[in-house]
Amino acid sequence: MIYLDNTATTYPKPSCVPEEVSKCIRNYCGNPGRGAHVLSLASSEVIYKTRCLLAEMFNCESENVVFTYNTTYAINLAIKSLLIPKSHIIISDIEHNSVLRPVFELSNRDLCSFSIFSTKGTDEDIIHSLLETIQDDTKMIICTHLSNVGCRRLPLKQIGALCKTKNIKFVVDGAQSAGVYDIDIKEMNISALCIPGHKGLYGPQGIGAILFDDNEIVNSVIEGGTGILSKEINMPKFLPEALEAGTLSTPCIAGLFASLNWLKSINISRIRQHEEDLYMYLLNELQKKNFITIYKMNEYPGNTLMFNINGLDSSYTATLLNNHEICVRSGYHCSPLAHNILNTPDGGAVRVGFSVFNTKRDVDSLCIALDKIYFQQKNNKHD
């Protein structure tokens, strides 16, 4: 089986990940932060060490790392905890539904208004578009670092600098870039970075995080037990407990702890280079096929490429590739805004995403399968 759906979830995981998850469940999975007995402390310790690894990787304080279930939860929590009611929010025109839907919903409830800035053109064009969209009451800009349907990487440093001068909160969706491209919260003036554990960080599903730039008081969104200040009816007003009501998933965090240590031993620039090499190799091969349409946002390499076999619905192509034991993703990838920009047809497109575990042989197998599918369909039409 060849797995090329790494943009959704990386697979396989390094062997240390399932080993640590299993070790946690078998040996030390007490309730974290809810006592000082040996098993509770063992869980608390692995959670704290994981906070420290994330804080080191993205440059923030360990107590500003808030664990969530995934990036979508992280983005929702970040937006809603930082929201100033009745203010104006700006998002980009390539946002995933994890950004578009919560902002749209807040707007529907009359809690905010929002505008969309264009990501067409150069980085300077993007900043120009953003400047034109900012209003006096703009209090938050939310954007992805890297699109999940192409290689468009937004200029976080320039956007962050703009946010700083205008005193605007800057929330970043790092779903596709965390673990692949460098992100520095302080250098990029990011207020809240939302990341998944199960993509470029190679951890298990069920864990994500928000990394805040400071520990200023945020509004809670989910209220409940925190293991501290139990006689108080109000939630704690400090991070991470203000946003971590209920029991955390220690096994998932333990798995992430293992994967982060593994990543540290590799160096993400090598992973990035490997994935970009595979991207360029696939792009080059697909460009030779006159029955393929490629959808690209720019000329830069990345780790995700979209295409269609001309005349075939993307879901049908993905089904046929599955028959060749190749896993890809079809449809709109929860990113209707970006698909609009790319002018994909009804039914969306086929998406291929690479991880560190893919090889050129995987790309060759994909290309052979695409040839077979195309000629088989062509012959079926003639018959």
Place this chain on the structure above:
Amino acid sequence: MCVATFRSMTQAMKAKNYIDQLYISSKIKSIDSKMTKKGCAYGIEFNCINLSIITDCFYKNKFKYKNIFKVE
């Protein structure tokens, strides 16, 4: 023994990390309910001989503790 108290388990873990780096033995413990007005809290127990070294370390790292008290 001395006990330094913190506002959360996360802070207690961070404090223990600082103390470990000083090669001083310590352990995290739940704070006696008589010592806490607002419910569950956590602290770090260590030998009072090391009190000034530990408070200096917290000060240098701008790390805040809630209180330090002596226990039997």
